[in-house]
Amino acid sequence: MIKKDILIAVVDGQGGGIGRQYIESLTKQLPKDLPVIIRALGTNSAATSNMMRAGATDGATGENAIVKNAGRADIIVGVVAIVVPDSILGELSPKMANAVGQSDALRILIPFDSCNTRIAMLSNGPLQQFIDKAVQMTIQRIKELS
Template identity: 35%
Template sequence: MKVVVIDAQGAGIGQTIIKRILKEINTDVCIVALGTNAVATSNMLKAGANVGISGEKAICTFLKTNKIDCIIGPIGILCTGAINGEITGNISQSILDIDCIKYLLPLQKHGIYIPGTRNLQIKEMIEEIVMAIKKEFKR
């Protein structure tokens, strides 16, 4: 299974997701860290990602040319200009265009509110995503 984790800035959320996946999923999983900057990518590699890719062009090329099973990241990865401007239109469009499951953490930032979402802690959201991946992976 090829799992992509995408994050920006210092990749605090991405690191947490990667550590949790490695702890919970005991089978073969390849984690690809897509960082909008070198610091984000480096931090996700330190957390245990197998591969790290940095920058807009490299991220978009990877997403267009690789088969992946799922993408995980904060909801801002779909919004041009989000995460302090680090998510470009090309990145968000490449994420939308890829045919895979997209697990989004519905952080209430960027003026986005999704009715029906519960007010969970980030670690609870990550736990829910990891459990969904485990369930999907067993199929």
């Protein structure tokens, strides 16, 4: 039995497209009876709005929202750049990256070649493949917390 709501913080910027895809995929697979909050955390209002339209439970925008919620989250999901200061064309501040990096939450980072951040991976593939893997990892973590 889950004792509390599980908070999944989805961090995105530059329109929130990857966060939107993740939230859409997760909500299709997530059992409806689980007490899960999917919180859209955008570096800008367009990103937050886009993720809200995808089915996030609630959302907030900006540095303070990301910093405050990173410490509360059970799971944080976003592209790898969310742990790199000044990434996402400068939208991700050092304070935000530090909060995500220091959080006790499980961080599920989606590989995405952007903003001069690359990951040496054993395989390459379409973005949706990595989003699907992130969804699987999220569902596994929810089961562990149950």
